Amino acid sequence: MKIMRFLKEAQEKTGLLENNKIIELSCSPIEAINSKNIDESFQKDMNKLNDVQILPPVSPSKIVCVGLNYSDHAAEINMELPEEPIIFMKPSTSVVGHLDNIIYPASSSQVDYEGELGIVLSKEARNVKSEDAADYIGGYTAVNDITARDLQRKDGQWTRAKSFDTFCPMGPCIETELDPMNQNISLKLNGEFKQKSNTKNMIFNVYELVEFISNIMTLKPGDVIATGTPPGIGPMNIGDTVEAKIEEIGILKNFIKKS
Incomplete structure (x- = not known):
């Protein structure tokens, strides 16, 4: 549903x-x-x-994001596969919903899209084993992990680049019944495909991510894990329309506006 x-x-x-x-x-x-x-x-x-x-389908206390989690993305940028998940966080104030605006900050000159599958937690999760993780996952949504790429390079860490208000669109809904191991994932910019892959190309699957992250921090009901982006990351401009799509969830559509 x-x-x-x-x-x-x-x-x-x-x-x-x-x-x-x-x-x-x-x-x-x-x-x-x-x-x-x-x-x-x-x-x-x-x-x-x-x-x-x-x-937005939920109001998370936090959004935990995963970097470099698609084998085809790693191949695209010629990087070795990580031995364990690379994680970072976005604040709850970055969340917006379907058809909302993404505000291009004046302090950045390169704002990128990153279409992702989002895991929505339905129970408090702490020290969960991967074989039990499905019991804590309420469903899945589409996420766009917006990034000020120039600021990411400048800072050498990711907090500022990932945390601007409106930098975490999610939605349009939570799908409670889908196979997260085999979902087509894509992103269009102004109607043109920029990203195309499948969640089977994830390096760490959704259950492994719940185990890894819940052994670091307690995940609350409504928290979201953004599971990483496939190949094809690129910049957006003011006036653009971006659409992230997960096969059985639907399209998350947003508009890039001036600050």
Whole structure:
């Protein structure tokens, strides 16, 4: 099922997406995911998708990101495969949703796209084993790990380059039922394909990532792990439209605007 958040009459709502219509639910996204069965007691009004403002599907306390996690990306930049995941973090204030603007900061001259599969945690996870990780994953969403590449090179570390407000679009929904080991992933810039791969090319799969990260820090319900980007990273310009797509989730579309 596809769970999403939306704005209706100035109030945040949870919805179940079916055939371009949203069934309003009387619970939070995480409660909907953990229920496993959305019966009539949860269901309220029916809304047309085009009549509401789509919000980020969750409000994470943190976004943990993985660098260099696709074998075809490593080959593209001629780098050796890492022995363990390379992780960094984005603040919750960087999160925006589907159809929101990405603001190009005045302090940067190169802002890049990075389309990724996002893991959404539905339970608190600490010291989880990979074979148990599926029990803690509520579903998956699309993420665009926006990066001020020139500032990343200048700083020698990644915090400033990854953390600007609007630098973590995610959505449009959480898909609770998909095979994360075999999903086509792509990204278009102004309608032209820039990234194309499949999650089977991940160096560390989603379950291994949950194990690795949860043995470092406690993951809270609603936290998101951005699992790395495939080949084809490149710059965007003010006025561009970027669309990150995960096969069974859908398209995350955003617009690049001047600060």
